[in-house]
Amino acid sequence: MEKVKRAERLAVMGRVLTANPNKIFTLSYFCELFGAAKSTISEDTAILARTWRTFRLGTVETVTGAAGGVRYRPIGNVESARPFVEELCKRLSDPGRVLPGGYLYLSDILAEPETVRRLGEIIAAQYYETNADFVLTMETKGIPVALEAASALHLPLVIARRSIKVYEGGAVNISYVSGSGRIEMMSLSRRAVKEGQSCLIVDDFTRGGGTVRGMRSLMNEFGIEIRGTCFVLAMRGGAKPAADEKAVMILDPIQDGRPVVIRPGAWIK
Amino acid sequence: MEKVKRAERLAVMGRVLTANPNKIFTLSYFCELFGAAKSTISEDTAILARTWRTFRLGTVETVTGAAGGVRYRPIGNVESARPFVEELCKRLSDPGRVLPGGYLYLSDILAEPETVRRLGEIIAAQYYETNADFVLTMETKGIPVALEAASALHLPLVIARRSIKVYEGGAVNISYVSGSGRIEMMSLSRRAVKEGQSCLIVDDFTRGGGTVRGMRSLMNEFGIEIRGTCFVLAMRGGAKPAADEKAVMILDPIQDGRPVVIRPGAWIK
Numbered sequence: 001m002e003k004v005k006r007a008e009r010l011a012v013m014g015r016v017l018t019a020n021p022n023k024i025f026t027l028s029y030f031c032e033l034f035g036a037a038k039s040t041i042s043e044d045t046a047i048l049a050r051t052w053r054t055f056r057l058g059t060v061e062t063v064t065g066a067a068g069g070v071r072y073r074p075i076g077n078v079e080s081a082r083p084f085v086e087e088l089c090k091r092l093s094d095p096g097r098v099l100p101g102g103y104l105y106l107s108d109i110l111a112e113p114e115t116v117r118r119l120g121e122i123i124a125a126q127y128y129e130t131n132a133d134f135v136l137t138m139e140t141k142g143i144p145v146a147l148e149a150a151s152a153l154h155l156p157l158v159i160a161r162r163s164i165k166v167y168e169g170g171a172v173n174i175s176y177v178s179g180s181g182r183i184e185m186m187s188l189s190r191r192a193v194k195e196g197q198s199c200l201i202v203d204d205f206t207r208g209g210g211t212v213r214g215m216r217s218l219m220n221e222f223g224i225e226i227r228g229t230c231f232v233l234a235m236r237g238g239a240k241p242a243a244d245e246k247a248v249m250i251l252d253p254i255q256d257g258r259p260v261v262i263r264p265g266a267w268i269k
Numbered sequence: 270m271e272k273v274k275r276a277e278r279l280a281v282m283g284r285v286l287t288a289n290p291n292k293i294f295t296l297s298y299f300c301e302l303f304g305a306a307k308s309t310i311s312e313d314t315a316i317l318a319r320t321w322r323t324f325r326l327g328t329v330e331t332v333t334g335a336a337g338g339v340r341y342r343p344i345g346n347v348e349s350a351r352p353f354v355e356e357l358c359k360r361l362s363d364p365g366r367v368l369p370g371g372y373l374y375l376s377d378i379l380a381e382p383e384t385v386r387r388l389g390e391i392i393a394a395q396y397y398e399t400n401a402d403f404v405l406t407m408e409t410k411g412i413p414v415a416l417e418a419a420s421a422l423h424l425p426l427v428i429a430r431r432s433i434k435v436y437e438g439g440a441v442n443i444s445y446v447s448g449s450g451r452i453e454m455m456s457l458s459r460r461a462v463k464e465g466q467s468c469l470i471v472d473d474f475t476r477g478g479g480t481v482r483g484m485r486s487l488m489n490e491f492g493i494e495i496r497g498t499c500f501v502l503a504m505r506g507g508a509k510p511a512a513d514e515k516a517v518m519i520l521d522p523i524q525d526g527r528p529v530v531i532r533p534g535a536w537i538k
Contacts, residue, residue, distance in 0.1 A: 004320075007275045007276040007278075007279045007316060008316065008320040010276045011280065011316070011317050011320045012321070012324050012326065014279075014280045014283045014284055015283055015287060015321065015324075015326045018284060018287060019287070019386075047276060047277065047280070051273075051277040051280045051281060052281070052284065055281050057285075058284075099435065099438045100435070101435050103435055103436040104436070105438050105458070105460060106436075107436070107437055107458060107460075107461065108425065108460065111416070111419075111428055112425050112426075113417075113419050113420035113423075113424075113425070113426065116416070117288075117420070139408060140408045140409055141428075141436075143412045143413065144412065144416045144426065147380070147382060147412075147413045150380075150382050151382035151383075155382075156377065156380060156381050156382070157380040157381075157382065158380065159376070159409060161409065166369070166370050166372055167368060167372040167373070167374065167375075167376070167474075168374070168376055169368045169374050189374070189376060191376075191377065192376065192377065205436075
């Protein structure tokens with residue numbers, strides 16, 4: 001192969017790293033790909049890291065040790081999450097989104113690829129140090145954001161179901177009391193997880209906290225530790241959130257004829 | 270700002286373009302970002318396109334005309350889809366995946382971020398010329414792949430539900446006969462789509478074709494044209510697929526004690 005120039009190497013390294021967030025690539029991998037020396041690749045990595053830092057496009061880190069190499073994490077500059085979340089709060093405050101029963105219509109936003117990717121990255125950024133084994137969500141609306149959080153963390157996603165499905169195989173089922181006081185069911189395939197693993201819970205919305213209590217009890221049945229819980233939107237005035245629970249946005253209870261009040265969670269910088 | 274070098278510009282352009290597949294960025298956008306001349310950015314674009322073509326990392330195209338600029342499409346080199354799909358077929362052929370009732374366990378694979386991204390890209394590549402307005406899926410298992418297909422096409426995702434939900438607002442509901450002969454319901458918020466739009470259907474699995482008939486009839490209720498339908502897996506021997514239906518993988522009916530036979534769709538090159 002013809003010699004690959006620095007600009008070309010950076011274009012390829014950038015593409016490979018961002019397609020696989022949080023995955024460690026050895027320097028040798030890139031040395032072989034480009035037929036370049038380790039010192040050259042090392043310098044490339046430093047340029048990539050510095051450039052993306054300048055343009056706030058995420059972090060490129062060198063990991064030392066036996067399993068070392070280089071990895072990309074879509075951690076935006078700390079200044080960049082808040083304007084995005086504030087803009088989202090503004091969109092969600094539209095009175096046209098208020099539904100009977102004091103709900104807010106957010107299904108459209110929760111299925112916009114660019115929006116859920118950014119939300120997933122913002123959520124993931126909180127949990128890089130937890131070393132969880134998978135991300136858990138409960139069907140349906142939280143799946144896109146949970147998938148993007150899992151992707152940013154380089155973890156598989158596990159989806160709990162509302163009922164038993166033939167194509168999930170043997171399952172563990174639990175019942176729980178939903179926010180509205182009804183008895184609901186939650187089901188998870190025995191094949192999906194292993195005892196002794198740990199997980200992060202990512203879900204779209206919490207009000208009474210019923211669903212997340214269900215997920216906790218489900219993880220308890222499987223002997224799985226929960227290392228963090230994050231919602232896209234939490235309604236204030238419901239059950240007191242657990243110490244390890246975060247929400248990207250906080251919504252005041254919706255009252256007829258009053259404007260919708262919604263703001264970024266305090267941890268969104 | 271200090272002058273940005275070619276290698277740095279390529280690292281940034283690559284990152285911006287791949288984070289927004291199929292979105293057109295004007296050359297002026299990058300000229301302003303880097304304080305560079307149009308001819309420089311034009312040359313950068315050509316290098317990026319050539320490099321990614323060489324390394325099979327997707328296409329960078331210059332779009333001419335008033336709304337012109339540069340865009341990235343994650344269309345792998347034609348040689349690259351088939352080995353990926355063949356590997357997936359091999360994983361799915363594991364006899365341990367066979368479930369009672371002749372089903373195959375694929376929930377894990379359908380929620381692996383890297384796998385669903387690749388599947389979404391392979392599916393999307395077939396539909397860049399359809400100019401559809403959104404991607405439709407039916408909850409639950411197909412959501413991750415459908416999201417990634419929508420992302421690759423720069424389109425919103427719309428998720429049909431199995432029952433009416435208070436937080437979806439007013440909805441159109443239809444009933445349909447499922448593959449197993451039961452009457453099922455499908456529901457879609459009136460807010461989710463507009464009459465006169467067009468869509469692509471992406472779903473995880475088809476056997477009798479009941480669910481997709483339901484989705485067709487739902488789109489008909491909304492006055493929406495369907496411009497393509499693609500499944501991750503289709504079981505052969507069910508209903509004859511419609512002319513515009515594709516599947517990434519084809520599964521022979523599962524028989525007790527016989528090996529699972531699964532192969533890439535004929536269009537997977």
